[in-house]
Structure formats: C-alpha cells, structure tokens
Amino acid sequence: xxxxxNRFRGFxxxxxxxxxxxxxxxxxxxxxxxxxxxxxxxxxxLGIRETHRFIVKPFEGAILDPxxxxxxxxxxxxxxxxxxxxxxxxxxxxxPIRSEVKAxxxxxxxxxxxxxxxxxxxxxxxxxxxxxxxxxxxxxxSFDTATLAGVAFGQTVLSRAIAAAGLEWEDDRAxxxxxxxxxxxxxxxxxxxxxRGVYEA
Numbered sequence: 001x002x003x004x005x006n007r008f009r010g011f012x013x014x015x016x017x018x019x020x021x022x023x024x025x026x027x028x029x030x031x032x033x034x035x036x037x038x039x040x041x042x043x044x045x046l047g048i049r050e051t052h053r054f055i056v057k058p059f060e061g062a063i064l065d066p067x068x069x070x071x072x073x074x075x076x077x078x079x080x081x082x083x084x085x086x087x088x089x090x091x092x093x094x095x096p097i098r099s100e101v102k103a104x105x106x107x108x109x110x111x112x113x114x115x116x117x118x119x120x121x122x123x124x125x126x127x128x129x130x131x132x133x134x135x136x137x138x139x140x141x142s143f144d145t146a147t148l149a150g151v152a153f154g155q156t157v158l159s160r161a162i163a164a165a166g167l168e169w170e171d172d173r174a175x176x177x178x179x180x181x182x183x184x185x186x187x188x189x190x191x192x193x194x195x196r197g198v199y200e201a
Contacts, residue, residue: 001044002040003104003105004039004040004106007040010106010107010108012104012108012109013109013112013188014035014038014109014111015035015113015182016034016116016181017184018123018177019032020068020122021058021069023118025122025124028064029059029063029076030122030126031055031058031072031074032054032055032056032176033056033123034051034054034180035052035053035181036049036184036185037050037051037096037100038185039104044196046188048182048186049100051178051181051182052093053178053181054089054093055081055082055083055089057076057083059086064076086126087126087130087131087132094132094134097109109137110138111123111137111138111142111143112144113144113145114180114187115146116144117142145184145187148191149165152191158174158187159174162187165190167190
C-alpha cells in the first residue's frame with residue numbers, strides 16, 4: 001500500500017503560504033503564515049487533512065513596504081488583528097507539523113509552496129531571528145507548485161494553474177495566507193493524484 005512516507009521518500013509534504021511586508025526575508029516583516037497538512041487515503045489519493053493559520057506581529061525594526069501591504073490588504077497595526085510575536089506563531093505552527101511527521105512515519109517535513117523558495121526563505125529567516133528550535137522543515141529542499149503546474153498544465157500563475165486544473169479560484173479571497181495555502185494544497189494534490197498511476201506502475 002502506498003503511504004505518504006514511501007510516496008515522498010520519507011518526507012511529509014506540508015503546504016505553506018506566507019504574507020509579508022516585502023520581499024526581503026532578512027529585513028521585511030512576516031505578517032501571516034498558514035500551513036496545510038496532507039494525508040493519503042487507502043486508495044493512495046492525497047488530500048487535505050487540516051489547516052493552521054497564524055497572524056503575526058511585525059518584529060521590531062521590520063520594514064513594511066506600502067506596495068506589499070496594498071497587495072495583501074493587511075493593516076499590520078490594526079487593533080482588530082489578533083497577532084502573535086513571530087517566534088510564538090512559528091512555535092505553534094510547528095507543533096502539529098512535528099506531530100504529523102511522527103504519525104505518518106516520516107523523517108522530516110518538506111515545504112510545498114507556490115514559488116516555494118520565497119516561503120521557505122521567510123520561514124528560515126524567522127526561525128533564525130526568533131531562535132525557534134526544532135524546525136520540522138528541510139532547510140533547502142521544497143516542492144514548488146509553480147514548476148509542477150507548469151509541467152502539468154502549462155500555467156505557472158497560481159490562479160491560472162487552479163483554473164487549468166479544473167478548480168475554482170476566487171480573486172477577492174486571494175493574498176490571504178489561509179486561502180492561498182489551501183488552494184496551493186488543492187493544486188498540489190490534484191497534480192500528485194494525476195500522476196498516481198505513473199508512480200504505481
């Protein structure tokens with residue numbers, strides 16, 4: 001029987017999306033982070049198990065690019081934002097991921113993202129800055145759905161790849177870590193499941 005561990009060579013794929021105050025992980029704020037845990041059923045179909053999302057306070061001295069904030073629509077200092085310090089947000093995010101790595105008999109988590117290097121850079125920079133211990137993710141390997149969708153559907157933009165995969169995309173919900181992570185997870189599962197017969201052959 002195919003398990004998530006033997007399908008991905010001992011790695012647990014975890015879909016992550018971050019919303020940030022800019023493009024530089026060393027200087028710009030992490031503002032939202034979401035992770036989607038995946039599982040495999042008895043037929044070998046990959047699907048979404050659960051989702052976790054945290055709103056993050058900008059670290060002291062963080063840069064907040066107005067252009068980035070305009071894209072995300074985030075007001076980092078809104079009194080209605082139930083935000084956590086970035087270290088606490090990642091500690092809370094990592095706990096269920098580590099538990100799932102163990103439950104699925106995997107050795108480590110591997111980040112799945114749309115343009116995954118961007119998300120992984122921000123996770124790694126925040127881990128180092130906030131001195132977060134026991135990061136479950138591989139430090140440099142990832143699965144990039146922009147690349148996978150380019151191969152599978154000829155589309156690399158997330159919204160267009162979603163449409164090409166036969167899924168529905170809602171523009172007014174985009175640029176939220178929660179929504180983008182969930183849609184990236186659906187896209188990743190769709191691609192993996194389409195290649196299931198090739199893998200099992």
